[in-house]
Amino acid sequence: MDLPPLTVLLAGPRGFCAGVDRAIKIVEEALAQHGRPVYVRHEIVHNRFVVERLESLGAVFVEELDEIPDDGQPVIFSAHGVPKSVPAAARARALTFLDATCPLVSKVHRETERHYARGLHILMIGHAGHPEVVGTMGQLPPGSVTLIEDAAAARAVEPVSQKLAYTTQTTLSVDDTAEIVAILRERFPDIEVPQKEDICYATTNRQAAVKAVAERAEFVVVVGAPNSSNSLRLREVAERGGAARAVLVQRGRDLDPSLADGCHTIGITAGASAPEVLVEEVIARLRERFSVTIEEVTVATEDVVFHLPAALRRRAAVG
Template sequence: MDKTALTVRLAAPRGSCAGVERAITIVEQALERYGAPVYVRHEIVHNAFVVDRLRSLGAVFVDELDQVPDGVPVIFSAHGVSKSVAAEAERRGLLAVDATCPLVAKVHREVERHHRAGLPVVLIGHAGHPEVEGTLGQVPEGAVRLLERPEDVDALNLPTDSAVAYATQTTLSVDEARGLVDRLSARFPRLVGPAKEDICYATSNRQQAVKAIAPTVEALRVIGAANSSNSNRLVEVAAAHGCPDARLITGADDLDFDRLDGIRTLGLTAGASAPELLVQGVLDALRSRYTVTVEEVRVAEETTIFRLPPLPEREFPAAAD
């Protein structure tokens, strides 16, 4: 029986960004230099496929430093850590390797600079996200106010003639963040922002590609993890820009073919921590059921590469059995 024709509009850019690739490479190189185990505080990036592969090579993922034994290296994830975490690693004499995305580190420096200048600082982001926790932890507790919703702006107990500084999580919806910034600016005319917006180029580009595709497809699938901020924002952006059925999937095994029955146009993208291998896996699964025509919709070229930090030369004793 002939297969049904399906046009897949494939977003570009999509998938792993330079910060994610850098963090993964840091773990791989640490494993090569020191041997297993290498400990990683939190998921190096929010993608189970990536984490499971690194775990199979000898990476051990932990929630906190008290789970890291003495005498082994520990890597801080791409989301960054608070100063207290870095200080605890130093106090214990752990060899810490910082895989924080350079664009997250930029936000850290901004928040510190504004705090040192004596400005009230607000951070637009999602409570509990590792990146937000790390950013809040760059200054004394309570020094930065977290804003998640428009009503949080209205509730700020600050004089409206104050010079107020703001920063944002790097993986937010561009449109929602802009709305909050506009609300802040209307309430605090002396608002001070970053010289270049904090939402990273990869997040912005992937959202722009989804905006271009969403009105032209009957359904759209975002490959990513449930705890990935940028992946969830892509689903929201697709729904907000005309796609009637936008959903998050982890990969080919998560494809909901019953929901896709009868459609002729499907949008496909991947969050910034999802490798291209997962995209190709989804396309292969679709080809097993449909006659697939792929139309790539490209809105930007990405050439950013982040340099790797030097790994210390120190050798580590083998872990005890």
């Protein structure tokens, strides 16, 4: 039986960014150098496939440091960053630790500290409870940062000081953040702005790519985890960008291919913590029901690479 034709637009860039790639390599290299187990505080990145693969290699994921025994094995902090209290607690226990915080998140941490040192109160645009937000706010004493989650909060906020700076989570919607920033700058004309955009290049590129796909697609599939901020934003951007419907799935088996029935063209993208093998699973799932033609839609080429921490590089060189 002939299968109905379906054109699949693959958004590019998609999937792993340099920060995610570095974080995963830190766990792999730590296992290679230190052996099993290597402990990881929180999910190294927000993707269960990645986490389960690393578990199979010997990584043990914990929520807090007090779950880690005193066995001399290292602990790794996730790509999202941690409050200053976490490395302080690790030092107090003489734990060996490796920091897999994305360098672009670390940039936000240092920028926030510089603003605070100059006597500014920080307005942080981000989502309450997200590990990156918790980590960034945890760089400073309590009360030094006010969280702004949306445009309504930006209109309503009454900061404790008029000497202000703003910073943002790196994985937000570019369009939503622009609206919030415009409100803050109108209300507080003297507010200090980031020296360079805080929303990372990977988030910006993936949202631009999914927009380019969504304007041509009737339906968009975003491959990513439900607790991944950048993946959730891709689904929202796809719907706003013109797709009649967009869904988030973790992998191929989670997709109901009948959702594409009646469609001529659909789009696929992947969040920054989703490996390409999961995109391939989704395509394979669609091929069970359709005769699929693939078209790449690329809006940017990425060549960013972040180096491993110096401690791992030194040991690898010696080995």
